[in-house]
Amino acid sequence: MKRDAVNPSRRSGRAERWAGHREQRRTELVEAAIEAIRERGAGVSVAAIAAQAGVTKPVLYRHFTDRADLQRAVSERAARMLLDRLLPELATERDPIERIRAIVDAFLAGIEDEPELWRFVVHNPGGEHEASADVVAHNLALIAGMITSGLVEELRARGRDAGGAEAWAYGIAGMVYTAGDWWLQRRTMTRDALTDYLTQLIWGGLSGVLGTAAPAQKDEDGRPLRLVAGEQEG
Missing domain, CATH: 1.10.10 (Arc Repressor Mutant, subunit A)
Structure with missing residues (x-):
């Protein structure tokens, strides 16, 4: 035998x-x-x-099996590296606005530290976009899912409707993702400045939903910043 x-x-x-x-x-x-x-x-x-x-x-x-398989494997590894930065911030207990700022800054720090890897995954110069697009979508969904869970808990704890939590979570994740990509290409402001802008925008919206007063953001002269141009105060 x-x-x-x-x-x-x-x-x-x-x-x-x-x-x-x-x-x-x-x-x-x-x-x-x-x-x-x-x-x-x-x-x-x-x-x-x-x-x-x-x-x-x-x-x-x-x-x-081919270049696309290699791209996908690299994209998966890059995504894990970025998630390793985000997960501790998502899990850390702190004031809501500080938690948002920490998460935004961790994301921007991740892409700032690995700019070419980010471009390889997101833009695929000379490669196949579909090879890593599914990885990007998967990880956006993962991050949005974590944000959704946090929003649902906060909303229910305050006796508010949590029906929009998932839509808001995807909006937040997508905004930070696209703003970070724009910033990496343009660099028209510092990372701290972009983190502050995004934090104020996110918290300004969430505070209304949660029924929490949002801190006012002011310009260098101490006047409230406006998102839409209007008449100047006399």
């Missing part, structure tokens, strides 16, 4: 070890790809990624 037929657990063990080895190698190649993106920019070629990993393109493609 064949040895594996006598001891099928041995065959299963070898298969598990090989699968674990392939997963570990794939992880190492993703990390090498991230280093190549940091050094060469978001438009880095697959050949440059392979060189960074110390392998040839054919060897690289033994672990990824």
Whole structure:
């Protein structure tokens, strides 16, 4: 009788070890790809990624079915890196406005620290947009889900209707995401300034829903800031 037929657990063990080895190698190649993106920019070629990993393109493609598969794996890793920054802020208990500010700042800090990785994931220069679009959508949904839970708790605790919580959560997540992308390309203000602007806008809306007074934001002369131009006070 064949040895594996006598001891099928041995065959299963070898298969598990090989699968674990392939997963570990794939992880190492993703990390090498991230280093190549940091050094060469978001438009880095697959050949440059392979060189960074110390392998040839054919060897690289033994672990990824195509470029899109590699992009998706890098996008998933980048998303986890960003979520690692956000999750502690989402879980930390503090005053609502300070919690919002901390979450916004953590997001902006994440993309500021990894600008080329952000561009690779979000804009995919020279790549396939669909390869990472699903990853972006998934993580926006995850963040919006966490915000939704927090809003529902706050609204119910105050005896208010929580029906709009999910819509507001997606609006908040999408606003910070798009504003952060704009800011990374333009850099017309500091990160602190953008964090303050977004925090005031978010809290200004939520405070009305929650029935909490929102702190007034003022300009350098001490006058209340207006979102819509109107008559100047005399």
